[in-house]
Amino acid sequence: MVYRRTKKVDQKLEARLQAIMQAAKEEFARHGFYGTSVKDIARRAGVGIGTIYLYLRNKEALFTALVNEAYEMVLERIAQARKNTAGGRQKLQVSMEAALAVLQENRDLARVMLVQSPAGHPAVAEQLYDLLRRLTQLVEEDVLEGIQRKELPPQDAHVAALAFVGTFYQVVISWLKEGIPSDLTLAGKELVAYNLRGLGYDLEGDIGNG
Amino acid sequence: MVYRRTKKVDQKLEARLQAIMQAAKEEFARHGFYGTSVKDIARRAGVGIGTIYLYLRNKEALFTALVNEAYEMVLERIAQARKNTAGGRQKLQVSMEAALAVLQENRDLARVMLVQSPAGHPAVAEQLYDLLRRLTQLVEEDVLEGIQRKELPPQDAHVAALAFVGTFYQVVISWLKEGIPSDLTLAGKELVAYNLRGLGYDLEGDIGNG
Amino acid sequence: MVYRRTKKVDQKLEARLQAIMQAAKEEFARHGFYGTSVKDIARRAGVGIGTIYLYLRNKEALFTALVNEAYEMVLERIAQARKNTAGGRQKLQVSMEAALAVLQENRDLARVMLVQSPAGHPAVAEQLYDLLRRLTQLVEEDVLEGIQRKELPPQDAHVAALAFVGTFYQVVISWLKEGIPSDLTLAGKELVAYNLRGLGYDLEGDIGNG
């Protein structure tokens, strides 16, 4: 009798993987990479230790997978938002809002990626920096475009982009660690203004129109 | 003659402590807290393992001491700079310049504190956040003062302060990890402009005067 | 089929725990607490080092468990013997015999408890003294009863009880360390006579009847 991979079996496997990922997310978010043992994750996921190794190569791969999940989630959400938007300034604005929204919706994942990630294996930390690099690049392109169109004064676009991303990073970290600001979306409005001003956009009379 | 604590002996002890701290700084900067073993540090410092424990209580204390060194260096340098300066905007400007200068002069220490610190024991990571908190508070006070004096438009001073600090954090991280911008002091000029604009200062005609 | 806790598995686990306890018993009996490393025990038990920590919290717990085992064995055996006996003198007599019998049957355990125990952690040494205290108290009660019934002359019951217990302690130690007397049970007969006389019982014509 041949073993047949039925849809039901597939679903069960998928569910199990999700349970593991969810458990890992919660444990890593709270105790970091080194403070979390594989046993902890297995217990929380309600599976055996060995089972985890059926789904993930090792502990580092598990951590990497989570960071990657957050990574792609953020980028995709931003891409989605930009697709339906035209104009450098608008693009920047919707990007910021999208990023904050997705992080607010996935607090544990955000914590893993932004707070705990640097604590993991260097290779894992690299992922976070890669994300920040891509975000920075995105912003840099918009800034360059703005400069070209004379919407923005001449400036070092790379430094500006880093500063831009940095404002978000810091606010999100504070939100994750201190709970302040309590509402990321609200704080986002302020951030948008800060950064657009910072870049040199003329906001006369239209703050908050976005 | 009995063993006497001569000036020469004292110097040697001090030198040895410095050798250990320096070795630790380099190892931690490169491999992080968990990626560095006490043995590694001992070897690099050219001392026995046990020797390290004559100077520091344990591995965590060694790490803490380094972060603390950076911490105090940064704060003191900023305090010094502010002491001889009047005016909210000027104070912010010299603070930024002082912070960047001291970090540029102590790259390994900066790396330990900013990049590797979150990876250490939670207690150690807390130190970094404490520094960032204090810097944020400093900025927040200046911002509030600016708003009161009508030099700045009304805004959420806390979010603004976080954003302000975030721009520096991100630029410094990039400098530490990518080497870009290559010159922190130069980038500082851009950052100053970005943040003063972001806060809402009117920079007409005087960008770069600081 | 999933991993199931079958009877066979349980037996194996129990056997392994016993192997570890037995190995520890032998090593501790010969080399004491500080003279025995966990590695030694693991090697003798034929298991990995880490395995020991699956069964016992740490080295001290392993030692404590052994002393406790001996402790309870002795007390239970004495309680058993006294349950079926009436009369102060008879109770003392069967207690002595029971104690000697159980020690003779568990030589390594006796060695761990009586010879090596004081060498372990202070907390562990305390267990031995606790046992001796309880035995002394038991005897003291019997002595007081005998005095009340005028079967014994007035005397310091506590000192008498200590002396009583001391005779056994010393003989057992000699047996453990020198092998003399070779037969504890036989020596017991002499000890019984010695102590009953010492306490002041009138043994005229009935020595050895017990």
Add this chain to the structure above:
Amino acid sequence: MVYRRTKKVDQKLEARLQAIMQAAKEEFARHGFYGTSVKDIARRAGVGIGTIYLYLRNKEALFTALVNEAYEMVLERIAQARKNTAGGRQKLQVSMEAALAVLQENRDLARVMLVQSPAGHPAVAEQLYDLLRRLTQLVEEDVLEGIQRKELPPQDAHVAALAFVGTFYQVVISWLKEGIPSDLTLAGKELVAYNLRGLGYDLEGDIGNG
């Protein structure tokens, strides 16, 4: 100029050795062999660590020396007492009293020898057993003599001697650890009676005459 070993120098050396021995006595008495570090002893003696090694080969030798001191003190005191005494029974009696007296006068030393000694290196523990062996032998000879003279009933003299010594051992341990009996000399009277009766001496009308 030749260095001359004056009496004054000799005295100073002797005093230093005594300070070390005294410090060691106190530390070992309280914390045992493994619980006491050479540094502890040096600090208490008010000398440098290295100085200890000028007087004693190593830590074990220091401990051994102390046990030996107690050892010889006890034996010598007993010998002294027996020298001026005739008669088996009297000899036993004065021996007991001498032993208790010397222990009472040297509580720390007693603690090192009786309580902490088994905790030290096996070689050190051996010394204690050696002392007990010699005491036992002494008693055994007296008992044999008593039997020969028909002052004592026939019995296993070795077991009797062990029992005899054991009563003292236990009472002294209790005194050292619990402080009960509070007065060793007083308890000694009871012990003497216990043991003489235990051996089979006829004490009619003369208890306490010794």
Add this chain to the structure above:
DNA sequence: CATGAATGAGACTTCATTCAT
């Protein structure tokens, strides 16, 4: 003679990963 800084062997313990069931 005296000192105490320096050393490193060795002890305990943890935990990621494997594999027989």
Add this chain to the structure above:
DNA sequence: GATGAATGAAGTCTCATTCAT
């Protein structure tokens, strides 16, 4: 597929002993 008992490498830290000062 699923499990968790078993493993042992590797890490941190202690402390008896040495030796330059």
